[in-house]
Amino acid sequence: MNKNKEQLLNKRYKAEKRFRLYGQSAIFMALLFLTIFIFKIFSTGYSAFQKTWLIVPVTFDAELMMLEQNPSKEDLKDADYYDIALKSMADLDPNANEDQENELKRMVSYFFEREIKRELLNDPSLIGKTKDVYLTASDDLDQVFKGNYPRDLPEDQRRVTDYQLKIFDQLVELGKVESKFNLSFFTYPDSREAELAGIASSFMGSIFSILVCLMIAFPVAVLAAIYLEEFAPKNRFTDFIEVNINNLAAVPSIVFGLLGLGILLAVFQLPRSTPLVGGITLSLMTLPTIIIACRASLKAVPPSIREAALAMGASKMQTTMHHTVPLSMPGTLSGTIIGLAQALGETAPLILIGMVAFVNTIPGSPLDPAASLPVQIYIWAESAERGFVEKVSACIMVLLGFLIIMNLFAQIIRHKFEKKWS
Amino acid sequence: MIKINSKNVDVYYGKKQALFNINLDIEENQVTALIGPSGCGKSTFLRCLNRMNDVIDICRVKGQIIINDFDINDKSCDVVRLREKIGMVFQKPNPFPKTIYENISYGPTIHGMAQSKNEMDEIVETSLKKAALWEEVKDRLHEPGTGLSGGQQQRLCIARAISVKPEVILMDEPCSALDPIATAQIEELIDELKKDHTIIIVTHSMAQAARVSQNTGFFHLGELIEHGSTDKIFKNPENKKTQDYITGRFG
Numbered sequence: 001m002n003k004n005k006e007q008l009l010n011k012r013y014k015a016e017k018r019f020r021l022y023g024q025s026a027i028f029m030a031l032l033f034l035t036i037f038i039f040k041i042f043s044t045g046y047s048a049f050q051k052t053w054l055i056v057p058v059t060f061d062a063e064l065m066m067l068e069q070n071p072s073k074e075d076l077k078d079a080d081y082y083d084i085a086l087k088s089m090a091d092l093d094p095n096a097n098e099d100q101e102n103e104l105k106r107m108v109s110y111f112f113e114r115e116i117k118r119e120l121l122n123d124p125s126l127i128g129k130t131k132d133v134y135l136t137a138s139d140d141l142d143q144v145f146k147g148n149y150p151r152d153l154p155e156d157q158r159r160v161t162d163y164q165l166k167i168f169d170q171l172v173e174l175g176k177v178e179s180k181f182n183l184s185f186f187t188y189p190d191s192r193e194a195e196l197a198g199i200a201s202s203f204m205g206s207i208f209s210i211l212v213c214l215m216i217a218f219p220v221a222v223l224a225a226i227y228l229e230e231f232a233p234k235n236r237f238t239d240f241i242e243v244n245i246n247n248l249a250a251v252p253s254i255v256f257g258l259l260g261l262g263i264l265l266a267v268f269q270l271p272r273s274t275p276l277v278g279g280i281t282l283s284l285m286t287l288p289t290i291i292i293a294c295r296a297s298l299k300a301v302p303p304s305i306r307e308a309a310l311a312m313g314a315s316k317m318q319t320t321m322h323h324t325v326p327l328s329m330p331g332t333l334s335g336t337i338i339g340l341a342q343a344l345g346e347t348a349p350l351i352l353i354g355m356v357a358f359v360n361t362i363p364g365s366p367l368d369p370a371a372s373l374p375v376q377i378y379i380w381a382e383s384a385e386r387g388f389v390e391k392v393s394a395c396i397m398v399l400l401g402f403l404i405i406m407n408l409f410a411q412i413i414r415h416k417f418e419k420k421w422s
Numbered sequence: 423m424i425k426i427n428s429k430n431v432d433v434y435y436g437k438k439q440a441l442f443n444i445n446l447d448i449e450e451n452q453v454t455a456l457i458g459p460s461g462c463g464k465s466t467f468l469r470c471l472n473r474m475n476d477v478i479d480i481c482r483v484k485g486q487i488i489i490n491d492f493d494i495n496d497k498s499c500d501v502v503r504l505r506e507k508i509g510m511v512f513q514k515p516n517p518f519p520k521t522i523y524e525n526i527s528y529g530p531t532i533h534g535m536a537q538s539k540n541e542m543d544e545i546v547e548t549s550l551k552k553a554a555l556w557e558e559v560k561d562r563l564h565e566p567g568t569g570l571s572g573g574q575q576q577r578l579c580i581a582r583a584i585s586v587k588p589e590v591i592l593m594d595e596p597c598s599a600l601d602p603i604a605t606a607q608i609e610e611l612i613d614e615l616k617k618d619h620t621i622i623i624v625t626h627s628m629a630q631a632a633r634v635s636q637n638t639g640f641f642h643l644g645e646l647i648e649h650g651s652t653d654k655i656f657k658n659p660e661n662k663k664t665q666d667y668i669t670g671r672f673g
């Protein structure tokens with residue numbers, strides 16, 4: 001008898017130990033995958049936050065710029081900078097032939113003209129003088145400098161020529177190549193040229209879409225939840241609605257994209273590729289998430305609070321608005337933020353409504369064409385050029401950072417509320 | 423003087439009948455205790471008096487309950503006005519998760535009883551004083567009501583109930599979550615309150631019923647078995663069941 005009991009005890013201990021081991025290994029696996037993922041993203045992405053500049057001496061020759069004596073600000077703006085820009089690049093190798101001059105020109109981005117112009121506009125006294133100007137290196141040289149480009153490939157398989165590499169190495173030797181923080185990654189819109197591509201247009205597109213989504217989904221969802229939870233009679237019909245809201249939450253997002261395409265664009269003729277349409281489409285997706293969160297937190301309000309208010313002579317409406325809804329707000333808000341975070345990461349429906357178009361302007365309102373961060377990731381991941389590889393990872397980092405901040409915010413709201421009254 | 427007069431009250435939860443033909447008169451400015459074993463329908467009856475049973479979907483109330491010559495079960499009765507006149511204190515203290523001040527000021531606010539901040543301050547002060555809580559909380563009026571002890575919370579709920587100057591106060595086992603000292607404070611308070619209010623209290627404690635009430639009603643399985651003055655019910659009850667219950671032989 002006693003022995004039997006001991007055996008049972010041992011068995012139980014062993015089972016408990018085993019169970020704990022399973023749990024720990026599951027957590028370990030999850031953490032491992034997460035670490036690998038984050039490591040991969042960071043190791044490919046961090047270099048996108050650096051940008052390579054060539055420091056090139058530019059002579060601001062008034063004649064070449066077609067400038068009169070004592071030019072006004074307007075004259076400076078209208079001046080021709082292309083020739084001095086070309087000349088500065090060509091001067092890097094005094095013995096270059098015409099082909100080589102062309103190759104020299106392609107060592108910097110096609111913004112070089114603009115960058116030289118900005119320099120002069122900042123300091124008009126430079127006319128007639130020579131100054132070292134920072135020019136954005138072409139994406140291929142950028143990659144070479146970051147060590148992401150294999151130099152030992154045969155020349156015809158490379159996008160940088162031997163000649164360009166020779167000149168570049170000379171510049172490096174002279175200390176005329178510098179790597180600096182890549183501010184333009186955040187301030188430039190998308191571009192076909194990797195060295196000039198930034199996330200400003202997709203970032204603003206995401207912000208506008210999320211705002212539109214919030215402004216539509218939040219009020220509708222909260223009203224629906226309050227009505228269903230507090231006022232609607234409990235019968236077959238409301239059960240049916242409840243089941244369908246839960247179903248709606250499970251509908252694949254691409255279906256909402258088709259809905260946006262078929263109704264918002266085709267029937268209502270709303271402008272294509274805009275955050276307005278994107279936001280409305282996303283709000284359809286977010287709606288059930290917020291309704292479910294709001295109903296759950298309304299349910300969690302103790303009935304004794306409602307009874308107390310009713311017994312004080314508050315009407316149903318007053319009870320709901322003065323007590324139940326304010327108490328449910330933290331839960332509703334954190335559910336809303338989580339719903340918005342999901343919407344922020346959504347790609348498929350946005351592609352369907354045309355937010356995948358190439359946009360090289362920064363949207364100023366929800367009615368301007370825009371991309372969004374996840375779609376930007378998709379667009380860049382599709383690009384063949386090497387310069388976009390690091391941009392994809394960098395964009396993922398920005399998106400993840402955004403999501404983490406939102407989730408943190410949701411946590412804080414929930415936490416603060418729990419601390420306050422109990 | 424009869425304050426509340428209930429006639430042939432039947433209550434059903436769905437198909438199940440919880441109260442059978444209750445006829446009970448409540449005396450004005452006296453304390454009436456409702457006693458009986460668990461599940462006999464005391465709370466159900468109490469909730470009939472301020473129509474709190476309306477909140478329960480499946481609950482139906484039949485019969486007449488007449489307060490101030492007016493049948494509160496009549497369609498023309500406005501529950502908001504009714505509940506302004508008939509306050510309620512629940513078994514478990516349930517202050518609003520707001521400040522002490524806001525707990526008291528809520529009723530007067532929704533019923534438009536104060537014209538100014540000063541008037542409101544005065545209502546809050548007198549209500550708290552009547553509930554014997556003022557001295558303990560006067561320095562922390564703007565702290566959460568949920569931060570008080572259980573006994574203080576229950577007195578806060580009583581203060582909240584009397585803030586709208588109700589004619590009747592219903593109390594459903596107000597002391598069951600409290601220790602003996604807090605219970606004694608509340609009993610003292612009830613004695614004080616009966617000068618201005620008619621009080622109906624549900625209790626499981628025979629001793630408490632005997633101490634605080636002038637009249638007692640004994641419920642059993644949904645029926646009102648016996649009612650009358652507390653003295654008579656406790657000293658020589660007419661019904662055998664009443665006798666058994668108060669001497670602790672069942673329940």
Ligand SMILES: Nc1ncnc2c1ncn2[C@@H]1O[C@H](COP(=O)(O)OP(=O)(O)OP(=O)(O)O)[C@@H](O)[C@H]1O
Nearest residue numbers: 435440458459460461462463464465466467478480
């Ligand atoms: N919401 C409800 N739904 C269905 N039945 C209910 C409900 N509330 C009470 N009842 C039933 O009505 C009867 C009377 O309940 P009531 O709460 O009035 O008893 P009570 O005398 O207050 O008991 P206690 O002393 O335990 O509080 C019980 O049989 C109970 O099961």
Ligand SMILES: [Mg+2]
Nearest residue numbers: 464465466594
């Ligand atoms: Mg009860």
